[in-house]
Amino acid sequence: WHLYLNNGHRDTLIVRRARQGHDAATWLDLSQRRLSHHELSAPLLGLGLDGGRPRPRNPGLAELFPDPGARPPLAGLLEKLAGEPALGVYRPDRGDGHLPEETERGRAPLASAPKPAADDGRDQDRPLWLLDPPRPLTLRDRVPHWRGRPLTLFPQEERFSQPWHDLAARRYRVAHHPDGLCCWVFEDDQARWWLQGFF
Secondary structure (H helix, E strand, C coil): CEEEECCCCEEECCCCCCCCCCCHHHHHHHHHHHHHCCCCCCCEEEEECCCCCCCCCCHHHCCCCCCCCCCCCHHHHHHHHHCCHHHCCCEEEECCCCCHHHCEEEECCCCCCCCCCCCCCCCCCCCCEEEEEEEECEEECCEEEECCEECEEEEEEEEECCCCCCCCCEEEEEEECCCCCEEEEEECCCCCEEEEEEC
16 A cells, blocks of 8 residues: 655555455455554545556355355464554564574564575474573472472483583473473573473
């Protein structure tokens, strides 16, 4: 959408879909959501729409009798959430940091996915939600506690050491919380425990 203002400026608002779509109602709904959050710096004189190059619709893809009980696709929900600037929606993605809390970054929810990097298998047991910075855990009877309840530590341990950082080596473990949460915790060289993230 191009908004032509009486001060000679033009505001451009881009409305994106999670996948290709031809239904005008969805485009109109997404456009109204996007326009409702835009503040004009001057009165509006004109409105223009650039829809790109249209493609012919394949009538064979339309269903004659759609399932009345079918749930709408999740792509539609993502489109609506991405159109709400106050929510700050993003897709989790991997960064280039050395510490675990530095490797998580976000990308635009409707942006095309980057080319996958070579998979070395290191991220298979990493949680999706990392805390930055890690949260300290209380220790009772040499057992780490979170929210007043003990964590059950799984036996597998992974050591993380980066000599060029000032931080000491970390010994990571997967832990289970009585509430059902699966946590990623580590112990530092001073026998302190930290919560790094959630699976």
